[in-house]
Amino acid sequence: MWRQGIRIGLIGGTIEVLLALVGMVETFSQRFIISDVISMGQTLLLVAAMFTGYLAAKRTNRSEPLWVFVNSLVSGLIVGGLMSLLVTVGSLVRLRAVFINASPDLFKLLTFNQGVGAGILLLLIFGTLSSSLSGLLSLSPSLVRRVLIRSLGGVAMAGLLQDLLRAIFAPWGPIAEINQWFFPVNGLTVRGAVSLFILISAISYFWMKSGSTMKTSLQRLPPASQRVLRIISFFFLVVILLTLPQILGLFLSEVLTIVGLFVLLGLGLNIVVGFAGLLDLGYVAFFAIGAYTVAVLTSPELGFFNLTFWEALPFAIVTGVVSGILLGIPVLKMRGDYLAIATLGFGEIIRILVLSDFLRPWLGGAQGIAKIPKPSIGSIEFATPQQIYYLILVGCLLAGFISWRLRDSRLGRAWMAVREDEDVAQAMGINLVAAKLLAFATGAGFSALSGAIFASKLGSVYPHSFSVMISINILCLIIVGGMGSIPGVIVGAIALVGLPELLREFAEYRLLVYGAALVAMMILRPEGLWPEAKRRQELHREEAPEIESASSAVSGK
């Protein structure tokens, strides 16, 4: 059982070395979680080491606490050892010729500014300590473990999201004092961190002890009061949604609009991929079509037409729907991987055509089309992010409502049948052609709507905004959030689009994190963060068939 510890340690150590060489550690070090004490970069390494220790503890064959602890200790030692190796090699050989991030600054960071010898010792100590700590954590009773993890996680999140929190509290007079107390400059103060830790531990302890009793007492209320409660919480949600841009200020409203656009796009792709199971990698084509339709119809630069945004909007949506059908017809017979590549091909064809000189007189070529007017109702122009937010909110609500109703309709069930098994669906009498074309059309319609809003928000369209990366982005969003689940789309958008906007350091490593997140999610939790209940059952059914059937027999489902 040494071997587990050694193996996991080697993997963890390699990951840490990779994180350092890719440059994440250095870039993240600019932001401090706790001012002048620990930076985000160091937290990253710490978390990696702790996770290694935790994994080693979990995978230990023997269940005696001593061996579990030893395993995690060993893995931590190896992690520290590999990092020390990196530092040693870096001091001897000029690694920068190959790995551009292996700069002297990085090594100073890794050795805690103490030089090579002392640095190696420190790395070994920290590695071993953090892993052993998580080994101890895994051995401790479940309550303690969960409380500790939540408090530590909460403090880390507060440090990560300090910009967001600062912006939220700033405009509200006395509450702004929180800012001064907790995070004045770059990172939490020590007293802020400690008090937050205590606060969260207390709350989670209390919640764990009596949370379930609260839930059951809620459920025992008569249905009338339950309805009242539900209506009140719904009302609160609406109020929050409507006043959000005023609370959050300019920058965050801008972030919200971008998240909103992606939510709209995600809802559309959710219908195509999540409901109907048709993997469409060329989704950005419809986004482009919607944007370019509005651009061509409203921009005075090309001068063909001179419509307002509201007049151009139905044209954009109709064009989107029609192109969705046109895309759907050729790919009706394709399945799975072929469908993905074919739609990818379509998306690229649209992008190349839009970029080409051949279509420049009509579509603007590589320079794109500029001077698109903003939408306006009467005298109010939707110019600032706060105002555009409302437009996007309406779009998202519309799309969400349509998705929700469609999901439980005959069409929605037809889509899910097609997703599961096309042949059986056809045998059951579902018209495959109609179902697939409707899926493509609806998804394309939402996408075109999003594109139209995008075009007028930006005021111009460039072909470079419509690369296949966006399709992949949206796909990642709905996968991470939960395929086929509408709240999942929102969760995915906030996680994968909102967070990188807030954490600017992330920007360079965005797709790296996306890729890793995607692979990790698929292996660990393929149903996503907020899954559809049915999907979760489906995906875990293969793992525990006996338990499933037993529990369903007991609960009489």
Next chain:
Amino acid sequence: MRFVSRSERTKIPMRQRWKEFIKLTDILMWLIGAAILALVVWGSIATLAAGRYTSRHWFDFIIFGLAQGSIYALIAMGYTMVYGTLRMINFAHGEVFMSGPYTAYFVAASLNNSGFLDRQPVISLLIVFIVSMATSTLIAVLLERVAYRPLRNAPRLVPLITAIGASFFLQYTFRGLYGSGFQAYPTVRILEGPMVIGGFRILKFQAVVIGAAALLMMSLYTFIQRTRVGKAIRAVSEDKEVATLMGINIDRMIVTTFVIGGMAAGAAGVLYALMFKQVHFFMGFVPGIKAFTAAVLGGIGNIPGAMLGGIFLGLVESVGPSLFLDGLGIVAPYQLKDAIAFTMLVLVLIFRPTGILGERLAAKKA
């Protein structure tokens, strides 16, 4: 005996039979296909009639197409083999292709700086090839262990998405490691300049690319057809369960498939770098898709098909824009050459999904 017609016997009215046989969407597709064919023919005739390109031009285009096509063919072999054994498209194969030459670039640069490249070009090139192939193989094997093996029995969408995620992860990891700039391969002097074969001039490096690729393809094909391991791989592609019954170690064969694919991609990478001189972290994406197109063109799961598809795609991409797009009056036709490749992909997937040489696998259920 009375001759009884089929419709009488089966008692289905003829119009209904026709409706079942041909659907409206099929008619639409045939129309679109015919329209595209007409455009191609018209454009070609117009170009040839206008006579803007001499036969030397065409010859250059063809040689360039052959060289590029052989590179696609090598990469396509990796796709087709993985598809044959695992029934999934290894989206990350483009990154396997990229990792080799990008890493080998540093070796090549240091060889160049020390002058070894000029003194012993053949040995240096060999070293570069070996480094590239080793790196690509390493990445391919890691991919299989980490991303694909845990998901062998998952529903079809899951490994596909994992492959896409792995592809991006690899791209940006290499970007982080080596930087986001374009790195230029050092010029190898013996490969510069033209050579004359029987009255025709070809550039030396093009000849080397075509020759090396042909050699590699031949050896790969022989390996698959004539050796025991090759036979085992073919058995795994046919039917995994029966292969296990025959005593073949499936895991090891799948790893071998990835290894071979990785080596081919690494070699193709160096050839690509020699031809286009620049390596970049994103360079694997488009050749990856084109190589997949080539594999599908030739018939996926079919190794000679991959070779044929690759060369065909390279030729069409090279000769196509000048041949038919120019004749149709399109300005700057070379910008649309990627569009030609993608259109061909879509057309093949619609009209002949089994590819030119036909799928050698049993009919795949979705």
